[in-house]
Every structure is written in structure tokens, then in C-alpha cells.
Amino acid sequence: MAISVNKLAMKSVSELLNNPEEYRVKVEKLPSGATVIDTGLEALGGYLAGLRLTEICLGGLAQCWLTYQAYGDLEMPSIVVVTDHPAVSLLGCQLAGWMVKIGDFFAPSSGPARALALKPRKVLEKVGYKDDYSEAAIVMETTKKPTDEVAQQVARDCRVDPKNLYMLLTTTASMAGSVQVSGRVVETGLYNLEFLGLDPKKVVFASGCAPITPPHPDVGISTAKEEDALLYGGTASYVIEEEESILKEMLSKASAAAWADYGKLSYEALKVVNFDWSKLDPSFFTIGKIAATCKTTGKNFSNGKVNPEALKRSIEL
Numbered sequence: 001m002a003i004s005v006n007k008l009a010m011k012s013v014s015e016l017l018n019n020p021e022e023y024r025v026k027v028e029k030l031p032s033g034a035t036v037i038d039t040g041l042e043a044l045g046g047y048l049a050g051l052r053l054t055e056i057c058l059g060g061l062a063q064c065w066l067t068y069q070a071y072g073d074l075e076m077p078s079i080v081v082v083t084d085h086p087a088v089s090l091l092g093c094q095l096a097g098w099m100v101k102i103g104d105f106f107a108p109s110s111g112p113a114r115a116l117a118l119k120p121r122k123v124l125e126k127v128g129y130k131d132d133y134s135e136a137a138i139v140m141e142t143t144k145k146p147t148d149e150v151a152q153q154v155a156r157d158c159r160v161d162p163k164n165l166y167m168l169l170t171t172t173a174s175m176a177g178s179v180q181v182s183g184r185v186v187e188t189g190l191y192n193l194e195f196l197g198l199d200p201k202k203v204v205f206a207s208g209c210a211p212i213t214p215p216h217p218d219v220g221i222s223t224a225k226e227e228d229a230l231l232y233g234g235t236a237s238y239v240i241e242e243e244e245s246i247l248k249e250m251l252s253k254a255s256a257a258a259w260a261d262y263g264k265l266s267y268e269a270l271k272v273v274n275f276d277w278s279k280l281d282p283s284f285f286t287i288g289k290i291a292a293t294c295k296t297t298g299k300n301f302s303n304g305k306v307n308p309e310a311l312k313r314s315i316e317l
Contacts, residue, residue, distance in 0.1 A: 003085075005093055005112035006133040008060025012052045013037070013166050014135050023049040033163030034151035040142065040174025047077070047212075050179025053170055054079065057139050059093035059112040059181060061085040064183060069209065071233055074317065078233075079183045086206040086238065088115075090187040091194065092127040100140060102150045107295040111168070113138035117157040124195075128201055135164040139180070143171050143219060172223040176259075178215045180225040185210035185287055189254070190237040192286040196250050198242065204295055208236030210287070213315055220275065224267035228314035231256045231266065232307040234287030241295045248301050254290045255304025259283040263307075265287025265314055 014035055020027050026043040028036045039045040039053055047066060069078040083089045083257045098109040098119035101240035109119075115131035118124045136158040140146065146154075146167055155162040170177040186208035194200050211233040216222035240247060256262055260281060261269055273279035289304035 003061070004133040005033075005059030005088065005115050005131050006136055009056045009112045009137045010135055011060060012055040013168070014170075016052050020057060023052065025049050030148040030151050030162075032148050032152050032155070033161070034148070034155065034165040034167060036145065037166065037168045038145070039168060039176040040171050041145065041169050045174050045176035047175060047179055050176035051079070052181070052182030053139060053168060053176055053180040054081070056112070056137050056168060057094040057110045057183070058083065058089045059115065059278065061089035061093070067209075069211065071211060071306055073310055074312055076233070076311070077145055078209050078211045079179060079185075080185055080207070080209045081186045082207040083108050083186065084191060084205055086186070086203040087127045087200040088129045090190050091200050092124055092129045093193065094184060094187045095123065096141065097123055098138070100150065100154060100186055102153050103147070105142070105144060105146055105150050106218070107140035107142035107146070109138050109140045111137050111139040112160050113154070116159060119157070126200065134160060135159045135166070137166045137168065139168045139170060141170055141172070141177070145169065172226055173215050173217055173219045173220060175215050178222070178226055182210040182212045182229050184253065185230055185234040185238045188230055188234065188285065189287045189290050190238065192254050193250060193290070195282060196253055198240070198250060202241045203238050204241060205239040206236065208234065208287070209310065210234040221267060224265065224270055224315050227266035228310065230287050231259075232288050232310035232314065235289040235291075235306060236287055237291040237293070239293045239295050244294050244297060244299050247292050251290060251292055251301045251303040253285060256286050256288050257304045259286070265308060265310065
């Protein structure tokens with residue numbers, strides 16, 4: 001694949017850099033020349049900054065837009081994501097698979113920079129993609145700004161000059177952060193399908209939609225509400241080159257309905273495991289409804305549902 005996801009993502013990075021006031025973001029340069037774009041820590045950010053963040057996370061290989069959607073009698077702002085390069089954009093870029101830890105700085109990180117640093121290598125090898133480009137864009141979920149030491153290490157990992165590194169900061173306690181979490185709806189569905197045994201390279205097209213929850217000032221509470229948006233409001237569909245029988249079996253286990261604690265809010269589930277995400281059942285990491293089309297036969301399968309009542313409880317309506 002000759003496409004460079006970092007080159008494509010730089011279109012959205014440049015949009016933020018050239019219009020910081022419009023997007024209500026804060027741009028800073030570190031001593032090494034690395035650029036930091038704050039979309040929600042000190043900056044206010046917003047829906048539009050969240051859209052650009054989502055596009056960057058996806059390596060520029062997806063279209064994203066905002067809409068307003070009804071979930072039963074509940075209406076919420078929502079994000080739609082469509083991609084013709086599912087494996088690379090969703091698992092190769094958007095998956096928050098790079099745990100950047102340098103000194104006391106820690107940030108689960110996404111974006112096309114992962115395809116330069118091959119983080120994690122196992123995922124990029126399964127996707128069958130690596131990038132080669134002189135600039136790198138990384139989206140870091142954090143409440144703390146990275147130091148220049150962090151920037152220099154990330155640049156080394158990506159094999160780029162620090163002055164060509166762009167670090168975009170987001171927090172779930174911000175509007176832009178909430179948008180980009182809901183923008184992970186298609187990736188989350190594919191992540192679970194891959195966990196169940198699907199070869200992600202067999203996915204030809206993918207699309208989905210999820211509600212955007214209002215951000216909460218408490219990062220833990222806000223994160224849990226955003227997970228609820230995916231679990232109880234997220235829907236996605238995939239066109240897959242796989243046998244019908246295999247798709248049918250996978251889909252029976254793929255949606256949130258397969259979670260043993262289905263109906264429980266994410267905050268309640270996290271509280272039980274002392275907010276240690278690694279202790280959650282793997283079936284938690286999915287979305288409300290998943291549909292799949294067998295590319296060779298056109299047969300459609302679907303599992304799960306949208307749960308408006310759970311969404312209402314989550315946003316306390």
C-alpha cells in the first residue's frame with residue numbers, strides 16, 4: 001500500500017494549525033521544534049476540533065461528519081464515520097495501541113504515527129502496513145502536557161526530526177475528546193471482531209455512527225459516559241470477504257448484548273474492578289449493534305441493538 005497515512009493526516013493537522021482561533025485550540029512549540037496542539041486541556045476546543053482529531057486518528061483514510069440523531073425518544077448529537085480502508089485506518093491508526101510512557105508522563109496514543117513507530121508491532125503486522133514519511137502526527141489522551149523529552153523520544157520512535165512531530169492532546173473531559181471517543185465506534189466494533197478471530201484485512205468497507213455525550217469535568221466519569229455511548233448507542237456495518245457461516249457465528253458474540261453485565265453502566269462496571277480496565281471482560285470492549293455483509297454472496301447479518309434507556313441513565317436524563 002503506497003498511501004502514507006501521516007501525509008494524508010497532515011491535511012487535518014494543517015487545518016488546526018492554520019485556524020487555531022476558529023477551532024479554539026492552542027498551538028505551542030517545544031524547544032526541540034516539536035509542535036503541541038491542545039484541543040481540550042487548557043484550550044476549549046469543541047465539536048469541530050473533535051472532528052479534525054478523529055480524522056487525524058484515522059490517518060486521513062476516512063470521512064467523518066456530525067449529525068443529530070434520535071435514539072428512541074432521545075435526540076443527541078452524533079458522529080458518522082465511513083472508511084474504504086478499514087484495517088489500516090481503524091486498527092493501523094485509530095486504535096489507542098501505543099502506550100507512551102516516559103518519566104512520569106503517560107498517554108494512550110493513537111494516530112498515524114503508530115504506523116511509523118510500529119506500535120504495537122503485532123497489530124501493524126496483522127494489518128500488513130507500515131508508513132514511511134518525514135512527518136508524524138500522534139493523538140495523545142492525557143491531562144498533562146508532554147515535555148520536550150517526551151517529544152524527542154516519540155520522534156526517535158517514529159524516525160522523524162522533532163520539528164516534524166505534531167502531538168495533539170485530548171482529554172475525555174472535553175468536547176473534542178468526547179467527539180473523538182464516539183468517533184471510535186467503527187474501530188471498536190472491528191477490534192472486537194478481530195478479537196473473535198476475524199482477519200481485519202478481509203474487511204473491505206466499514207461505516208458507523210455513535211452519539212456524542214456531553215463532557216463531564218471529572219475525567220473518570222466522562223470516560224465512562226463516553227463508553228456508554230459506544231455500548232448502548234454505537235452501530236456499525238462492515239462488508240467482509242468471509243464465509244457466511246463464519247460471519248453468522250462471529251456476529252452472535254460481537255455486540256454489547258454478549259457482555260454478561262449488559263445493561264449496567266460503564267461507571268458501575270469500572271467501579272467493581274477499581275477502575276482497572278484490564279480486569280474488564282473482553283466482551284465489554286464493543287458497540288451496541290453490529291451488521292455485516294458477506295461480500296461474495298451479499299447475505300446480511302446483524303446482532304445487538306441501540307438501548308435508549310441505558311443512554312438516558314448514562315447522561316442522567
